[in-house]
Amino acid sequence: xxxxxxxxxxxxxxxxxxxxxxxxxxxxxxxxxxxxxxxxxxxxxxxxxxxxxxxxxxxxxxxxxxxxxxxxxxxxxxxxxxxxxxxxxxxxxxxxxxxxxxxxxxxxxxxxxxxxxxxxxxxxxxxxxxxxxxxxxxxxxxxxxxxxxxxxxxxxxxxxxxxxxxxxxxxxxxxxxxxxxxxxxxxxxxxxxxxxxxxxxxxxxxxxxxxxxxxxxxxxxxxxxxxxxxxxxxxxxxxx
Amino acid sequence: xxxxxxxxxxxxxxxxxxxxxxxxxxxxxxxxxxxxxxxxxxxxxxxxxxxxxxxxxxxxxxxxxxxxxxxxxxxxxxxxxxxxxxxxxxxxxxxxxxxxxxxxxxxxxxxxxxxxxxxxxxxxxxxxxxxxxxxxxxxxxxxxxxxxxxxxxxxxxxxxxxxxxxxxxxxxxxxxxxxxxxxxxxxxxxxxxxxxxxxxxxxxxxxxxxxxxxxxxxxxxxxxxxxxxxxxxxxxxxxxxxxxxxxxxxxxxxxxxxxxxxxxxxxxxxxxxxxxxxxxxxxxxxxxxxxxxxxxxx
Amino acid sequence: xxxxxxxxxxxxxxxxxxxxxxxxxxxxxxxxxxxxxxxxxxxxxxxxxxxxxxxxxxxxxxxxxxxxxxxxxxxxxxxxxxxxxxxxxxxxxxxxxxxxxxxxxxxxxxxxxxxxxxxxxxxxxxxxxxxxxxxxxxxxxxxxxxxxxxxxxxxxxxxxxxxxxxxxxxxxxxxxxxxxxxxxxxxxxxxxxxxxxxxxxxxxxxxxxxxxxxxxxxxxxxxxxxxxxxxxxxxxxxxxxxxxxxxxxxxxxxxxxxx
Numbered sequence: 001x002x003x004x005x006x007x008x009x010x011x012x013x014x015x016x017x018x019x020x021x022x023x024x025x026x027x028x029x030x031x032x033x034x035x036x037x038x039x040x041x042x043x044x045x046x047x048x049x050x051x052x053x054x055x056x057x058x059x060x061x062x063x064x065x066x067x068x069x070x071x072x073x074x075x076x077x078x079x080x081x082x083x084x085x086x087x088x089x090x091x092x093x094x095x096x097x098x099x100x101x102x103x104x105x106x107x108x109x110x111x112x113x114x115x116x117x118x119x120x121x122x123x124x125x126x127x128x129x130x131x132x133x134x135x136x137x138x139x140x141x142x143x144x145x146x147x148x149x150x151x152x153x154x155x156x157x158x159x160x161x162x163x164x165x166x167x168x169x170x171x172x173x174x175x176x177x178x179x180x181x182x183x184x185x186x187x188x189x190x191x192x193x194x195x196x197x198x199x200x201x202x203x204x205x206x207x208x209x210x211x212x213x214x215x216x217x218x219x220x221x222x223x224x225x226x227x228x229x230x231x232x233x234x235x236x237x238x239x240x
Numbered sequence: 241x242x243x244x245x246x247x248x249x250x251x252x253x254x255x256x257x258x259x260x261x262x263x264x265x266x267x268x269x270x271x272x273x274x275x276x277x278x279x280x281x282x283x284x285x286x287x288x289x290x291x292x293x294x295x296x297x298x299x300x301x302x303x304x305x306x307x308x309x310x311x312x313x314x315x316x317x318x319x320x321x322x323x324x325x326x327x328x329x330x331x332x333x334x335x336x337x338x339x340x341x342x343x344x345x346x347x348x349x350x351x352x353x354x355x356x357x358x359x360x361x362x363x364x365x366x367x368x369x370x371x372x373x374x375x376x377x378x379x380x381x382x383x384x385x386x387x388x389x390x391x392x393x394x395x396x397x398x399x400x401x402x403x404x405x406x407x408x409x410x411x412x413x414x415x416x417x418x419x420x421x422x423x424x425x426x427x428x429x430x431x432x433x434x435x436x437x438x439x440x441x442x443x444x445x446x447x448x449x450x451x452x453x454x455x456x457x458x459x460x461x462x463x464x465x466x467x468x469x470x471x472x473x474x475x476x477x478x479x480x481x482x483x484x485x486x487x488x489x490x491x492x493x494x495x496x497x498x499x500x501x502x503x504x505x506x507x508x509x510x511x512x513x514x515x516x517x518x519x520x521x522x523x524x525x526x527x528x529x530x531x532x533x534x535x536x537x538x
Numbered sequence: 539x540x541x542x543x544x545x546x547x548x549x550x551x552x553x554x555x556x557x558x559x560x561x562x563x564x565x566x567x568x569x570x571x572x573x574x575x576x577x578x579x580x581x582x583x584x585x586x587x588x589x590x591x592x593x594x595x596x597x598x599x600x601x602x603x604x605x606x607x608x609x610x611x612x613x614x615x616x617x618x619x620x621x622x623x624x625x626x627x628x629x630x631x632x633x634x635x636x637x638x639x640x641x642x643x644x645x646x647x648x649x650x651x652x653x654x655x656x657x658x659x660x661x662x663x664x665x666x667x668x669x670x671x672x673x674x675x676x677x678x679x680x681x682x683x684x685x686x687x688x689x690x691x692x693x694x695x696x697x698x699x700x701x702x703x704x705x706x707x708x709x710x711x712x713x714x715x716x717x718x719x720x721x722x723x724x725x726x727x728x729x730x731x732x733x734x735x736x737x738x739x740x741x742x743x744x745x746x747x748x749x750x751x752x753x754x755x756x757x758x759x760x761x762x763x764x765x766x767x768x769x770x771x772x773x774x775x776x777x778x779x780x781x782x783x784x785x786x787x788x789x790x791x792x793x794x795x796x797x
Contacts, residue, residue: 001349008341012330016707031727040726048727060710067706073328077390079292081345082317088345162561164706165609168713169569172605176721229292 009092013068017096020060021103028052032116042115049111050118051196053104053139058192059171061100062146066154066163069093079229086226093219097147104139108132118195120204134205138195141211145192146171148218155225158234189214242303242319242397242428243268244289249298251284251452259284261452263298270424273439273446274432275522280449282432283325286402289430290322302398318347321396323387325403325432331376335367335386338375342390361389365419381412388419399429405438417441440518448525456525460518467502467516467524474499474511481508486523503527544632548640549647556614556648565606566652573598573660580663588668589676590755593747595660596680597757599653600688600739605716607649607689611696612708614645628794635787638697642783646693650686657681676747683746683768687775688737694779698786721758732760734771735778741771 010018028049035045069092072078078085111117112132120138123131146167153163174181174192181191182198189210194201201207226232244267251260260281276282287293288300291313300307305315330338339358348354362368365385375383384404391399401420405413421442423429431443439446439460446463448456456463471488474481475498481487485503502523505511516524556562573580582591618624627637661677692712699708719730720738734741743756745768751761 001344001351004340004351005344008333008337008344011333011337012341014332014704016704020707020710035727038728044726047725056714059713063709063713064706067709074330076287076292076324076326076328077322077342078345080290080317080320080322081342082314082347083345084314157561157564159561159564161559161610161613162565164709165561165565165606166568168605168609168709169565169572169602171713172602172717172721173569173572175717176601230294233287233292 005091006095009088009095013064013092013095017064017068018099020064021057021100024056024060025052025103025107028056046116046118047196049116050138051193053108053111054142054196055171055175055193057100057104057139058143058146059167061096061143062150062167062171063164064096065093065147066150066167067160069096069151069154071154071160075232079232085229085232086223089226090223093147093151097143100143101140104143105136108136108139118199120195120199120201122202122204137205137208137212141208141215142192144215144219145211148215148222151222152218152225155222158231243301244303244398244428244430245299245301246285247299249285249288249300250296251281251288251293252296258452260288260295263449263452263454265447265454265457267428267430268445269426269428270445271420271429271431271443273443274430274449275434275436275439275446276449277434277526280434281452282434282449283402284452285449286400286430286432290320290400291316316398318394319397321391321394321399323384323391323401323404325406327383327387329375329378329383329386332374334372334374335362335378335382336371338386339390339393343393346394348393357393361392364392365389366415380407381409384408384412384416388416392423397427399423399427400432401429402432403434404431405433405435413438436519436522448522450526450529455529463521463525464516464518467521469513470502470504470524471514471516471520472501472505472508472511473514474501474505474508481505481511483508486527488520488523541633541636545636545640548632548637549644552614552641552644553648554644556645557651559610562610562649563652565610566603566656569603569606570656570659572602573656584667586754588664588670588673590748590752591664591668592661592673592677593680593743593755594757595664596657596677596684597739597743599657599660600685601721601757603653603656604685604688604692604737605713607646607653608692608696608712608716609709611645611649611693612700612705612712614641614697614700616700616705634790634794635784638787638790639783642694642697645697646690649693650689653685653689654681657685680743680747683772684739684742687742687772687779688739690779691737691775694782694786698782698789701786701789723758731758734767734774736771737775739771742768744768745771 032045032049035048069089072085075085078088081088108117112135117135119131119135123134126134149170150163150167153166154160157163157166175197178191178193178197181187182194182201188203189207191201191207192211194204194207244265246263246265249260249263250258252258263281263285274282274285284293288295289302289307291307295308302312302316303319305312307313307316330341333341336358339361340354343354343358348357359368362371365388367382367385367389370378370382375386378386388401388404391401404420405416408416417438420429420431431438433439443460445459446456447454448463475496478497480490481499481501483503483505485501485505488500488502491498500514502516502520582594618627657677661674664673665671696708696712703711720736722729722731724732730736732740738758740756740758740760741763744751744760744763745765748755748759749765751759
């Protein structure tokens with residue numbers, strides 16, 4: 001039943017949920033190849049590959065979450081099922097996160113091996129295995145954070161367009177105004193892309209942990225927000 | 241046998257909209273009709289019964305379960321089959337896949353048993369030949385049939401169908417009614433509709449809602465009796481009869497016009513008293529509530 | 539049928555429908571609030587020129603709020619399919635081109651309204667802080683020159699692309715494009731950022747308002763951009779927008795004919 005369930009949920013979410021993460025990595029691989037041929041600086045190419053894991057994959061997962069997970073064409077039926085809609089929604093969320101994580105982990109193996117991985121200075125001196133394992137926080141933290149924020153926005157605002165727009169705006173601000181995040185004390189814990197943009201920062205580990213904790217809090221909040229079936233039902237009618 | 245007891249149920253939406261006011265009904269097993277115009281509160285009541293919405297006030301007991309509690313609402317889902325008014329489907333799934341998926345959500349964990357059940361239901365609703373077609377290619381009637389099929393997957397003790405025949409052609413409508421009638425027995429089936437004919441053909445007991453209130457509760461015979469002496473056939477030369485009446489239909493004959501009217505018709509020569517049908521009784525009931533009902537003449 | 543009257547009617551109603559969307563205002567206001575914490579013009583030294591502040595503020599508004607505009611326009615055409623009015627529209631006597639141009643202009647102009655509101659708050663702050671009304675005409679001209687063509691350009695793509703691309707996929711590509719094609723600094727990676735086809739308005743800003751290339755005026759600025767290049771960029775953005783809408787109309791007509 002579990003495999004059947006996974007199959008159906010993926011069918012319902014659509015083929016692009018499966019295709020987007022590998023296509024993203026493939027695009028960056030091609031870009032990396034092109035930059036190598038152009039003899040661009042190795043550090044810059046590493047930055048590009050790190051960005052694919054830390055910035056782009058989490059963005060795509062967050063936008064997919066904001067758009068799909070909180071919207072269902074058969075929601076009224078779903079709300080009457082013994083397998084509650086809360087579980088169904090988190091199941092779908094879990095699929096997006098697990099699939100994106102598999103792609104990220106698989107890609108990181110090659111990036112690390114080929115030394116196209118930007119290692120944060122805080123873990124530079126660590127041994128290979130712990131460095132690689134902890135290094136996965138590079139993408140896990142922003143992935144869960146953007147998914148949590150995307151999901152929360154979609155449930156609170158009850159509008160897919162607005163939540164996607166806000167998530168895109170937040171991403172843009174984090175990418176362009178990263179200097180503020182790197183040097184303003186109260187913003188440091190919310191710095192999403194330090195590995196790509198400023199790997200020398202001294203608070204990388206604590207930043208990753210805070211992001212994970214924030215993401216957990218948001219997802220817990222979402223779990224409780226999904227209890228309100230009346231609001232979920234209303235969400236469809238106010239979509240436009 | 242499962243009884244549904246609703247006591248003094250209220251539902252007020254945000255913005256102060258009173259969708260349901262002090263509703264008290266008892267529903268036994270068999271087919272029960274919930275009749276009323278659009279905006280009467282039928283769908284709100286249905287959604288409270290299914291546990292989607294919570295009442296503002298009042299008590300709701302379905303069998304042994306108190307639906308006011310979270311445990312009760314969870315328990316109801318295991319014995320419930322529901323066909324919503326706005327029945328949404330997943331357009332890229334086939335009929336078979338959709339039923340299989342809903343079966344999984346209903347907790348039918350054994351794959352072989354579930355698939356067998358899906359095939360049975362596809363046969364019952366006569367959709368086996370198109371079971372591999374995607375739902376986006378289905379007509380409205382076919383979607384409704386899939387809707388009833390998914391509602392029956394878990395062999396529910398309580399089946400609720402909300403406006404199941406809206407938008408269906410006469411043949412589909414008859415097929416649907418027959419299907420619902422066959423499903424009665426030990427089940428409780430609530431048919432919510434604004435189409436009087438659906439109730440007339442299938443239900444022994446019904447309730448009529450208007451403006452969030454129950455304005456009638458009883459058997460079909462009780463409702464018909466209420467309109468005894470109130471239904472007339474009036475033949476004129478073309479002028480519509482006037483008075484405290486509702487014109488149900490107008491038939492143009494050669495040289496005259498025959499009107500079927502419901503209401504208090506006094507001192508009208510040539511008016512013939514006739515037996516009321518359920519639609520007449522419904523209109524009379526609405527008439528008694530002193531709110532205008534428009535009945536289109538064909 | 540009077541197509542002009544129909545066009546104006548479509549434009550008017552698409553404008554009101556977009557303007558009344560709660561999502562529009564929530565998104566712009568929420569992101570606009572970010573500016574109060576982060577950036578110009580609140581923390582700009584008063585010793586700098588008020589005109590430079592206005593131009594910089596225009597650039598910042600365009601750089602970040604245009605993303606929101608693009609994402610909020612992406613669902614306008616699929617919405618007709620979702621709420622099932624497309625079949626009705628296709629049966630009406632008005633032409634597809636009238637309807638689509640009306641939808642495009644109405645929705646995009648409505649989306650510019652909250653952008654302009656947020657822009658006005660910043661401009662008003664500059665006027666008060668620098669205690670000068672002289673920058674007001676500059677504010678209006680720079681908004682018209684930098685923001686409007688950029689938003690018209692991305693509005694056209696947002697409305698057209700989602701006729702063939704799934705909305706979430708378009709949103710991902712659009713955010714990626716906006717960063718890579720408009721805001722990515724020169725770090726040795728090929729990008730559209732420094733070309734005249736950038737809706738963020740670098741060429742327009744530098745060419746029209748900062749020809750001497752002063753630091754801290756245009757964001758982003760383009761070294762060596764002239765007024766002629768600025769004019770080319772302006773016309774290219776608007777021209778491309780029209781071409782994209784024409785292409786969309788041709789596609790929709792072809793789709794209808796196939797059915």
